[in-house]
Amino acid sequence: MFENLSQRLQDVFGKLTGKGRLSEADIDAAMREVRVALLEADVNFLVVKDFVARVRERALGTDVLRSMTPGQTVIKIVLDELTSLMGAGESKLAFSGRFPNVIMLVGLQGSGKTTAAAKLANLLRKQGRRPLMVACDVYRPAAIDQLESLGRELGIPVYRGVEGADPVDIAKAGVKAAVADMRDTVIVDTAGRLHVDETMMGEAALIRDAVRPDQVLMVIDAMTGQDAVTAATAFAERVDFDGVIVTKLDGDSRGGAALSVRAVTGKPIKFIGVGEKLDALEPFHPDRMAQRILGMGDMVSLIERAQSTVAAEDAAELEKKLRSSELTLDDFLQQLQQVRKMGSLKDVLGMIPGMGAAQRAQVANADVDEKALDRTQAIIQSMSAQERRKPALINGHRRVRIARGSGTSVQEVNRLLEQFAQMKKMMKQMGKMKGKGRGMPQMPF
Amino acid sequence: MSPSWLDRLSGGLARTREQLGDRIAELVGRGPEVGEGFWDGLEETLIAADMGAGPASAITAALKSRSRREDLPDAAAVEVALVDLIAAQMPVHPDPLAESPLTVLFVGINGTGKTTSVGKIAAEAAGAGRNVVIGSADTYRAAAIEQLRVWADRASVPIVERERGADPASVVFDTLAVARENGSDLVLVDTAGRLHNSADLMQELAKVQRVARAQSVFPVKSLLVIDATTGQNGIAQARAFHDALELDGIILTKLDGTARGGIAVAIATQLGLPIVRIGVGESLEDLRPFDATEFARALILGR
Ligand SMILES: Nc1nc2c(ncn2[C@@H]2O[C@H](COP(=O)(O)OP(=O)(O)OP(=O)(O)O)[C@@H](O)[C@H]2O)c(=O)[nH]1
Ligand SMILES: [Mg+2]
DSSP: OOOOHHHHHHHHHHTTTTSOSOOHHHHHHHHHHHHHHHHHTTOOHHHHHHHHHHHHHHHHHTGGGTOSSHHHHHHHHHHHHHHHHTOSSOOOOOOOSOSSEEEEEEESTTSOHHHHHHHHHHHHHHTTOOEEEEEOOOSSTTHHHHHHHHHHHHTOOEEEOOTTOOHHHHHHHHHHHHHHTTOSEEEEEOOOOOTTOHHHHHHHHHHHHHHOOSEEEEEEETTBOTTHHHHHHHHHHHTOOOEEEEEOTTSSOOOHHHHHHHHHHOOOEEEEEOOSSTTOEEEOOHHHHHHHHTTOSSHHHHHHHHHHHSOHHHHHHHHHHHHSSOOOHHHHHHHHHHHHHTSOHHHHHHTOTTOOHHHHHHHHHSOOOHHHHHHHHHHHHTSOHHHHHOGGGOOHHHHHHHHHHHTOOHHHHHHHHHHHHHHHHHHHHHHHHTTOOOSOOOOOO | OOHHHHHHHHHHHHHHHSOHHHHHHHHHHTTTOOOHHHHHHHHHHHHHTTOOHHHHHHHHHHHHHHHHHHOOOSHHHHHHHHHHHHHHHSOOOOOGGGOSSEEEEEEOSTTSSHHHHHHHHHHHHHHTTOOEEEEEEOOSSTTHHHHHHHHHHHHTOOEEOOOTTSOHHHHHHHHHHHHHHHTOSEEEEEEOOOOTTOHHHHHHHHHHHHHHHHHOSSOEEEEEEEETTBOTHHHHHHHHHHHHHOOOEEEEEOTTSSOOOHHHHHHHHHHTOOEEEEEOSSSTTOEEEOOHHHHHHHHHHOO
């Protein structure tokens, strides 16, 4: 369903191999893929329009047209632009010298404000602050009980007004209670409200005016679609928030809404919610979000490393061979050496896009034995040029010779040849599936 | 970020709010020669409604070829054709909630409106003279039980609950026992919000369903509660819940905002599931039956 952008671009540019140079029309075809990828990630269509125009301009102005790996070059541009659109660096909460500092949370119904309030209180306490939470959602049944219960769980006090009190008064009284209790940070949880609800938006503005928060944060559900910007724009106009908390990022949504809100309102994303537990609130990293939107692993570092170590032509040639069945042990040796230049195998495997969480964990646990790589290299280097091209030639006698020459055993030589044959078979299948294949083939080292 | 970029964008947003009707009038005004601009605008309107890039372009293409063949005479004809096209995609089913006796599980990701919908449907059914009992199988979220208790109160129906942290399946067990004693014909079960990519929690839900099936002679139906603001991830959500439970329908909530709920069209069409009710507010009575034509019209024209 959601193919990632690199696969899509591979398909686009894959059709072009042998044609030599790319044309402007080829770039346009790539831009159509970029557009669809962003729309499927729920980036607002107006943001997409503008974004694609800018990327196209940059792509035409750079070496994409001459590049041997145009797909990767385009992705690099897309990622750079997405990341810069998302804001530079990670953004921290700015505290003032005022006592107490007040943080107010606003947002649509069901976006996760109450949970976010508790998570934020928990995080700030870990940073040495003394938070108090104020429960101003008098509308949703048991919303106040919910915050109180979370506060109890954390051992952080919650101020709740008297029965029937108005949210504005509760907020004011809550700040007073914080002063009395020597609490330096107040987190005000408010009711979920629709941006088109005049009365409720007016109330949010009144609460803001009453407690003059140092920070107003809008809580946005990562699953939100195209309408995220409409809501955020209205909240920006009526309550003027300072930053965003994106929730439910432990789901598998691409989270394009976050990008859209940042792009349209200019407000930075401060935190992301990544679980139901009260410690599942993390600082925001623009680069990771950009990769998520495109459905990729840590592509940038991988591409950057590949660019600095592998000559583009070699890489393209090798990829072609990998996809066909012409792969020889020579190519394999070359690949092995290049991969090792890029860093430890574990690192490299971890950065490959399209790997699921489970595979990632596997790689993390797999203790790739770098010594075994040395031995693999030695075995291949002990073969004759003819043997490397045609491993079928390697009979029992030759195996003994190779084992001796490389200081390994016949069993090890056998294993390598067997795994190489298997890998070739898998590569051939992957070539047929054309980018659909997800699993990593078992490398013979 | 440059101000010009922001200006352009907010200008664009204002244009989106412009009704499609204007575009259709524009089309007709230009005579039989329909410019690409109109069709692009139409496609964008559908994308902005969260229909998804693929379906939006398919519908636009279909209408485009139809407009050539049938020479749609006026704005009203184009509008009707588009509404028909979308409405015709929606599967038609008899109302699954009309069945009696019946047990219904309300499922979905966090915060979509499950608990509120249980309350609204309890009130609707009790108002129609059915004997309803509510079970609170969200034993995970803080104050979820208290919240449902308020809704049971508002709808004047009994609620069955256990302490927070109890096995949700055991609550269903208890609820069905109470239903038998009370001679109830409708059992509504609220469940905890959960992300569809959490395998453990989806298994837990499947167990709740198994227990419900084993403990009662009532048929057990599962309704997915989806928030109208949901984007393209809604399809993954629906698929995962459908895989775990074999859903019987969708409740689409929060249509009182500006989100059009186009993702529900994609879900309904792809999974063949009916939209059973729509939520249009936070009060007991803010629940409506689903009408495909009305919905399609609101989707493209706004309300
Ligand atoms: N405007 C509007 N708000 C709604 C609608 N349905 C539910 N809500 C609100 O959405 C919020 C979440 O609703 P709940 O019923 O608690 O959602 P839930 O799915 O039970 O949430 P969890 O149990 O926490 O996963 C509440 O503030 C509801 O008042 C609707 O149709 N329109
Ligand atoms: Mg609930």
